[in-house]
Amino acid sequence: xxxxxxxxxxxxxxxxxxxxxxxxxxxxxxxxxxxxxxxxxxxxxxxxxxxxxxxxxxxxxxxxxxxxxxxxxxxxxxxxxxxxxxxxxxxxxxxxxxxxxxxxxxxxxxxxxxxxxxxxxxxxxxxxxxxxxxxxxxxxxxxxxxxxxxxxxxxxxxxxxxxxxxxxxxxxxxxxxxxxxxxxxxxxxxxxxxxxxxxxxxxxxxxxxxxxxxxxxxxxxxxxxxxxxxxxxxxxxxxxxxxxxxxxxxxxxxxxxxxxxxxxxxxxxxxxxxxxxxxxxxxxxxxxxxxxxxxxxxxxxxxxxxxxxxxxxxxxxxxxxxxxxxxxxxxxxxxxxxxxxxxxxxxxxxxxxxxxxxxxxxxxxxxxxxxxxxxxxxxxxxxxxxxxxxxxxxxxxxxxxxxxxxxxxxxxxxxxxxxxxxxxxxxxxxxxxxxxxxxxxxxxxxxxxxxxxxxxxxxxxxx
Numbered sequence: 001x002x003x004x005x006x007x008x009x010x011x012x013x014x015x016x017x018x019x020x021x022x023x024x025x026x027x028x029x030x031x032x033x034x035x036x037x038x039x040x041x042x043x044x045x046x047x048x049x050x051x052x053x054x055x056x057x058x059x060x061x062x063x064x065x066x067x068x069x070x071x072x073x074x075x076x077x078x079x080x081x082x083x084x085x086x087x088x089x090x091x092x093x094x095x096x097x098x099x100x101x102x103x104x105x106x107x108x109x110x111x112x113x114x115x116x117x118x119x120x121x122x123x124x125x126x127x128x129x130x131x132x133x134x135x136x137x138x139x140x141x142x143x144x145x146x147x148x149x150x151x152x153x154x155x156x157x158x159x160x161x162x163x164x165x166x167x168x169x170x171x172x173x174x175x176x177x178x179x180x181x182x183x184x185x186x187x188x189x190x191x192x193x194x195x196x197x198x199x200x201x202x203x204x205x206x207x208x209x210x211x212x213x214x215x216x217x218x219x220x221x222x223x224x225x226x227x228x229x230x231x232x233x234x235x236x237x238x239x240x241x242x243x244x245x246x247x248x249x250x251x252x253x254x255x256x257x258x259x260x261x262x263x264x265x266x267x268x269x270x271x272x273x274x275x276x277x278x279x280x281x282x283x284x285x286x287x288x289x290x291x292x293x294x295x296x297x298x299x300x301x302x303x304x305x306x307x308x309x310x311x312x313x314x315x316x317x318x319x320x321x322x323x324x325x326x327x328x329x330x331x332x333x334x335x336x337x338x339x340x341x342x343x344x345x346x347x348x349x350x351x352x353x354x355x356x357x358x359x360x361x362x363x364x365x366x367x368x369x370x371x372x373x374x375x376x377x378x379x380x381x382x383x384x385x386x387x388x389x390x391x392x393x394x395x396x397x398x399x400x401x402x403x404x405x406x407x408x409x410x411x412x413x414x415x416x417x418x419x420x421x422x423x424x425x426x427x428x429x430x431x432x433x434x435x436x437x438x439x440x441x442x443x444x445x446x447x448x449x450x451x452x453x454x455x456x457x458x459x460x461x462x463x
Contacts, residue, residue: 002232004239007171007178011193015041015160016462018180018194020167020233023051024143025424025447025454026200027150028107030159031115032455038462040159041192043182045166045201045228049151052202052226052396052425053447056143057263057320059122059135060448061441062105067121067136075132077101084430087129087289088437091246092430099405100430104449108136111448115153117146124316125267127440128289135441142321146444165190170197170236177419195419196458199409200451202425203397204231205250211394214247217295217435224256224263224393233426237401240420243412245428249398251438254286254293258304258391260331265320266290266440268388272379273309274359275390277301280342280351282359285371291431291438294392304391306345308356310381326388333387341385356381396443398431407454421458423450 017033019026022044033040063080080101084092111117122135138145154161162182169181171191179193204210205225212219234244254275255264269275269286275293277283277300284296297305309317314332317323326332335341338356342349361367362375369375401409401422408416409427424447431438 002235003169004236005169005171007173008191011179011191013190014193015039016194017196017198017458018043018192019198019200020180021051021199021201022049022151022161023147023200023202023424023447024053024150024444025451026198027147027154028448028451029198029200029423029455030154031157032452033459034157034159035114036456036459036463038459042154042159042161043165043167043180044161044163047163049147049161049163050226051147052229052443053147054144055225056444057137057141057265057322058143058146058444059137059141059441060104060108060444061130061134062108062136063101063132063134065105065108065136067119068134071121071123071133073121073133075134079131080134083129083131084439087439088430088432091432091437095405097430099453100445100449103453104445107448107452117149117153125271127266128270128287129439140321141319167232172240175418177417196421196462197419198421198423198454198458199233199236199401199426200423201233202226202229203400204234205229205394205396207231214399215250215394218250218252218394221294221298222256222391222393224253225396229396229425233422234400237409240417241411242409242417243402244400245402246399246431246433248433249429249431249437250435251395251398251431251443252291252294252392252435253395254290254297254392255307255390256393257326257331258389260326260329262326262329262331263322264307264326264388264390265317265323267317268307268309268313271309271313271316272363272381273307273313274355275305275307276347276352276355277305278347280347280355282355282371285373287373289436289438289440292436294394295435297390297392304389306347306387307390308381309386311384311386312379312382314386331388334384336384338383338385341387345387345389396425398425398429398438398442399433400426400428403427403450406457407450408457421454423447423454
């Protein structure tokens with residue numbers, strides 16, 4: 001259990017700003033602090049900065065960027081906010097959604113210009129819930145590349161990153177944050193004082209007790225996030241009297257290759273594919289979103305489903321490194337015709353043929369899709385076919401500490417806890433109280449936008 005203790009008379013080391021966690025949120029915050037000339041130390045529990053960022057597709061939604069303009073895409077922060085609120089049924093704080101939508105585009109352009117991150121727009125398919133093409137990623141379209149590039153940028157900017165340093169204790173003087181204690185793998189400890197502390201250690205997805213409490217539908221699901229996401233930020237915040245919100249909010253994913261454990265891009269569905277259970281039958285409207293699809297897949301026999309698509313869609317999906325890896329491992333089943341595909345994936349051929357026929361009839365506008373998916377006009381599936389067996393998984397939590405427009409952690413009365421900031425999964429995001437409110441990219445949206453906001457706000461306070 002994370003501790004809160006009175007600050008000692010002195011610390012072994014003092015720095016102006018400390019960051020707990022060196023994923024996308026923490027590294028972005030560190031870069032923002034260094035841009036203002038502030039000395040900063042990032043403490044990372046792992047041997048190498050990775051975290052949940054490395055397990056993601058590394059795509060960040062942003063409106064009104066120069067990459068959109070170059071592609072002829074018209075988009076605005078207001079349009080993005082409308083999409084966020086619509087997906088989450090108006091549950092998120094509109095002001096927080098507006099802050100993120102306003103800040104994320106400039107943050108990406110700053111990372112590109114100041115630190116050489118060569119973002120580009122994903123322009124050949126649109127994620128569910130987004131009214132415009134607004135996903136941006138690095139060339140490999142992988143989160144591992146994103147965190148590696150941010151790490152290199154941070155080191156080049158003079159950020160001190162201390163790895164294998166697990167923070168266990170926060171020190172306070174009255175109601176103000178004064179420092180931390182961390183533990184090394186050999187059991188030794190060290191105390192570091194600070195005047196500003198940014199919690200960027202994500203949420204509680206790796207804490208089975210908290211998942212069972214707040215997300216019971218996924219208590220037994222595969223956890224596809226970082227095991228270090230144990231909820232320390234929330235537990236520390238609650239001990240300090242901080243407000244929390246939407247603790248049941250989370251990102252699931254209904255498309256993790258089974259048993260390979262590789263994330264399969266949702267382009268396999270959104271470009272015209274569908275999901276069928278082991279009986280060869282559809283069971284949901286797949287287009288509502290991959291987050292809520294996780295629980296739906298888990299209710300099917302053996303907790304798995306088959307995503308059915310074709311060679312054209314496989315070509316689109318191949319821009320993602322994870323998909324290429326799944327192909328190389330044989331997780332993507334190929335067949336020249338549907339009967340052969342059915343035999344290879346061991347589902348009843350007649351049932352799969354009927355399911356495909358129904359999907360294609362809905363695409364042609366001949367029938368309404370029985371699950372309400374808007375399929376009219378979607379490109380047909382054509383031989384040769386592809387399939388991948390998938391399961392549902394929990395990726396990361398979206399609820400957390402309530403923050404203001406400067407990413408300061410707030411108490412229930414709206415007062416800020418002096419010296420304490422939160423970003424990324426440690427802060428309450430904009431996905432609402434459940435899985436269905438998660439709009440694609442909301443996790444990295446919070447990491448990049450709030451990370452920079454927190455870093456700049458802390459720098460101003462320390463100046």
